[in-house]
Amino acid sequence: MKKILLSLGIAGFLFTSCTESSTDQAVPEKESSKSEFALAIHGGAGTIKKENMTPEQDAEYRAKLKESLDAGFAVLENGGSSLDAVIAAVKVMEDSPLFNAGKGAVFTNEGKNELDAAIMYGADRNAGAVAGITTVKNPITAARAVLENSPHVFMIGKGAEQFAAEQNLELVDPSYFFTQHRFEQLEKIKETEKTQLDHSALLELELEDPFFKDRKFGTVGAVALDKNGNIAAATSTGGMTNKRYGRVGDVPIIGAGTYADNETCAVSATGHGEFFIRTVVGHEIASIMRYGGKSLQEAADEVVMGQLVKIGGSGGIISIDKMGNIAMPFNSEGMYRGYRKAGEEAKTFIYKDDK
Ligand code: ASP
Numbered sequence: 001m002k003k004i005l006l007s008l009g010i011a012g013f014l015f016t017s018c019t020e021s022s023t024d025q026a027v028p029e030k031e032s033s034k035s036e037f038a039l040a041i042h043g044g045a046g047t048i049k050k051e052n053m054t055p056e057q058d059a060e061y062r063a064k065l066k067e068s069l070d071a072g073f074a075v076l077e078n079g080g081s082s083l084d085a086v087i088a089a090v091k092v093m094e095d096s097p098l099f100n101a102g103k104g105a106v107f108t109n110e111g112k113n114e115l116d117a118a119i120m121y122g123a124d125r126n127a128g129a130v131a132g133i134t135t136v137k138n139p140i141t142a143a144r145a146v147l148e149n150s151p152h153v154f155m156i157g158k159g160a161e162q163f164a165a166e167q168n169l170e171l172v173d174p175s176y177f178f179t180q181h182r183f184e185q186l187e188k189i190k191e192t193e194k195t196q197l198d199h200s201a202l203l204e205l206e207l208e209d210p211f212f213k214d215r216k217f218g219t220v221g222a223v224a225l226d227k228n229g230n231i232a233a234a235t236s237t238g239g240m241t242n243k244r245y246g247r248v249g250d251v252p253i254i255g256a257g258t259y260a261d262n263e264t265c266a267v268s269a270t271g272h273g274e275f276f277i278r279t280v281v282g283h284e285i286a287s288i289m290r291y292g293g294k295s296l297q298e299a300a301d302e303v304v305m306g307q308l309v310k311i312g313g314s315g316g317i318i319s320i321d322k323m324g325n326i327a328m329p330f331n332s333e334g335m336y337r338g339y340r341k342a343g344e345e346a347k348t349f350i351y352k353d354d355k
Helices: 002-026 055-077 082-094 139-149 157-166 180-195 199-208 210-216 273-279 281-292 296-311
Strands: 038-046 115-121 126-133 154-156 220-225 231-237 258-260 266-271 315-320 334-341 347-351
Touching (some): 038 082, 055 082, 082 231, 115 139, 126 139, 126 258, 139 154, 220 315, 231 258, 281 315, 296 315
Antiparallel strands (some): 115 231, 220 231
16 A cells, blocks of 8 residues: 555656656657547457357457446546556456456466466556466456555565465465366367477467467457546466466566556557567557657557567557557457547457458
8 A cells, every 4th residue: 555655646746747748749749639538458369360250259259348348438437547447447358268367368388377467557657467376366456456555566476376365355266267168278289299399390380270379369458548647557368378387478577568657658468478578568669659759559560560570479469648549559360459438439349450
């Protein structure tokens, strides 16, 4: 609690000076169609093609995305903070087996579900993250507890779980996270590894076989702008199927998969985490805006369609600035995504050519 009170005090001071001094530089005029409040979400990027989805699956995903948008939007509409809005939106997707976060998370090589999550508040750049946790029903709530009620930013494994218990967060038996389809995904990958020892054959499978291509995607995230002009980002994931030896991806790494700063933008990423870490995706987008004077869309495109593609990193991001501009580029076949701005209807998209 101490941490949040202290930082809110600083935030009040900083935010006032930031808005006056750097609005114009951070958000170019051509994008200044101000929205009072707005929210964007994603449910993971990957090889998501229309021809591989049944109409029922398509409808199921869109309905869940809409439910998540509605949950976050209701918070914003009622004057709630962007932090509360991104939590509300992410929790809906964590509770759904459709996504690789919370219930429905992918399995590690050992057959466990190890979850990562992070949240960041743009007003004061306060942040909280957890990695490798196995017993917290909604990992994003653990990330928030780290942000609000600890002097730390990043807690892992058993310590993070102990902290979550002390914070009275809802705990579950690790078996809660089991889903049959994710388990089969792990079995199939391990089976193939046994027979295909050749690394290039495995790589080819990843590129060609939809089953393998989707093994690392399905992370969820949200970014929001509230009525007070503050932005926030939240991301939650099970990581990558068959991950080994304490592997942690980009999601809980502040600046990589999750980032927020009122002066520039809030970003939540999904994709092949190692590449997103190496590109420091969230902070890189913010830096291009801050130092390069580019718009949110330009900066996001430069990183996702340029820098990531160059090193072979597939995936995408959702992002928002304090004017309520939203950019959601991805370089994969599809990305479950959606947004809603004040005074507009909710819009959901899945495929590349969804308009
Ligand atoms: N970025 C996540 C990770 O590498 C995976 C994903 O986005 O689905 O852990």
